[in-house]
Amino acid sequence: MTNSTTTDNGLSRVNNVSAVNQANTTVILDTGCANLSSVRFAFERLQANVIVSADHQVIKSAARVVLPGVGTAGAAMDALVSRDLVTIINSLTQPVMGVCLGMQMLAEKSNEHGGRTDSDIECLGLIPTQINDLDSQGLPLPHMGWNQISVSDHPLFDGIEDGSYVYFVHSFKAPISEYTIATSQYGESFSAAIGKDNFFGVQFHPEKSAAIGSKILQNFLNMGSQA
Amino acid sequence: MLAKRLVPCLDVRDGQVVKGVQFRNHEIIGDIEPLAARYALEGADELVFYDITASAHDRVIDKSWVSRVAAQIDIPFCVAGGIKTIEQARQMLAYGADKISINSPALSDPSLISRLQDEFGRQCIVIGIDSFYDAESDSYKVKQFTGDEAATKDTQWFTQDWVEEVQKRGCGEIVLNVMNQDGVRGGYDIKQLSIVRAICDVPLIASGGAGTMAHFKEVFEQANVDAALAASVFHKGIIDINELKKYLANENIAIRL
Secondary structure: OOHHHOOOOOHHHHOOHHHHHHOOOEEEEOOOOOOHHHHHHHHHHOOOOEEEEOOHHHHHOOOEEEEOOOOOHHHHHHHHHHOOOHHHHHHOOOOEEEEOHHHHOOOOEEOOOOOOOOOOEEOOOOOOOEEEEOOOOOOOOOEEEEEEEEEOOOHHHOOOOOOEEEEEEEOEEOOOOOOEEEEEEEOEEEEEEEEEOOEEEEOOOHHHOHHHHHHHHHHHHOOOOOO | OOOOEEEEEEEEEOOEEEEEEOOEEEEEEEEHHHHHHHHHHHOOOOEEEEEOOHHHHOOOOOOOHHHHHHHHOOOOEEEEOOOOOHHHHHHHHHHOOOEEEEOHHHHHOOHHHHHHHHHHOHHHEEEEEEEEEEOOOOEEEEEEOOOOOOOOEEEEEEHHHHHHHHHHOOOOEEEEEEHHHOOOOOOOOHHHHHHHHHOOOOOEEEEOOOOOHHHHHHHHHHOOOOEEEEOHHHHOOOOOHHHHHHHHHHOOOOOOO
C-alpha cells in the first residue's frame, strides 16, 4: 500500500484516495517556498509517510497536513492564491499544522507588508488573531535562536516540559490570546503556538529543534490517525 | 530566555572540512557529514559551513552535500561561500540550508543584500565580515576574498561603516570574523566586538580567536554577542561542546543544555 508514495515523482500515482488513507499520509503543502525540504527531511527522520503536494485530491485524503512557510506574509499568501490552495485549506477537517510563517498565515491578518503595500495582508482567517511586529524591547531582531517555551495541554505538546528550548527565527508574532497554546518571551511575551479546532501552528521550527522538535513532530504524527 | 548559541564552523574545501591558521596553510580535518552529525549530537546550537575556495576561484562548486547534511541533522545550519546570485541562494535554501551567508560578493555588489532580502526575507540572509585591525591607522578594516591568500585584498570599507551598510540593506545577522585572532586561539577580540555590538541591531556572531572555555564566557559577558563561532578548538578536541555548555551554564550564561 505504501509503494505508491515512495517516489519523489510519484504524485500522479497517489490520486487513489483509499490508498492514501491507508498509508496514513502526512502532506506538506507545496507552497513553492524555499525550505520545504527541511520539513520533509524531519518527518522522514521519523519514518513518516510524507508527500509534498499541491494536488487537491492528495491534500483532502491526507491524515494530516503541514503548511510550511518562509519569506513574507504577502508573498506567501500570493503563493497560496496562485496555487489555488486557499479554498482547500479552509475546507480541511483533519489536523493542520502551520510552521513559522505558515502559523502566521492561519491568522486573520498580518501587518508584515514586505514593502509591497501599506495595508495589512489578509491571511487565511482560520484562527481569530492578528499578526504584528514583535516588540523585542531593544533586543536584536530578528528573534533568532533557541528560546524556551511554556506549553498548554494541547496534544501537540504531550511530554514536552515547560522551559524546553526550541529554535525560532522571526520578527513578527501572534499576540497572547485565547488561542495561544504555548508561549515564549523575547522582550514581550508572545504566542509560540496558536490553535483553534483542527488548525494550529507553531512560531518556531520543530524541524530544526533537535530532540524536542522531533517529539513535537511525533505528537503531530500521532494526531489524525484512524487507529 | 534566549540562549547564547555555540556555533562550530566547518571550513569546507573540495568537499572536505579544513582549517588553517590566520586563513593560511589549510589542513584537512575530515569529511563533512560525519562531522556535522557529531556536532549536532554533542549539542551544537547551529552549524556554519564556509566553502572558502568558492569566491576566490570564481567557479561553480558541487554543493549537493548541503542536501545530505540537511537530511541528517536536526539543528539549523548556514552555508557560506560563492553565493553571488538569487538562484544560487535559492538552491542552497532548497537543499535545506536555513541561512545563506554572503561575504565577498556583497562587497563587490552591495545591492545583492537587498535583492536577497526581497526574495527570501532577512531572516535567512547572513553577512560575513572579515575584519582586520590595521595598526598603522589604528582602525578596523574589511578584507575581501580571504579564502585564498593570493586573492585576498583590502577594501575601501572601515568595519563599522560596512556593519551599518549591510544592516541598512537588510541582512538578518552578522558574523564578524576578526582575522588577527583567527586560528591562534588567543581569545575573541572583545574590544572590536563591543564596538560592533553597539551599532549592530541584528544578531551578532563572534568569530576568530577561541582557545579556552573562558574565552566564550568573556565574549558573551563582555561583548554581549548572540553567538560564538569557533572551529579549531572543536575540530581538534581541545574543547568538548557538551562540557563547554555545562561550564557556561554554571557561569550563569543562558545556554540550551
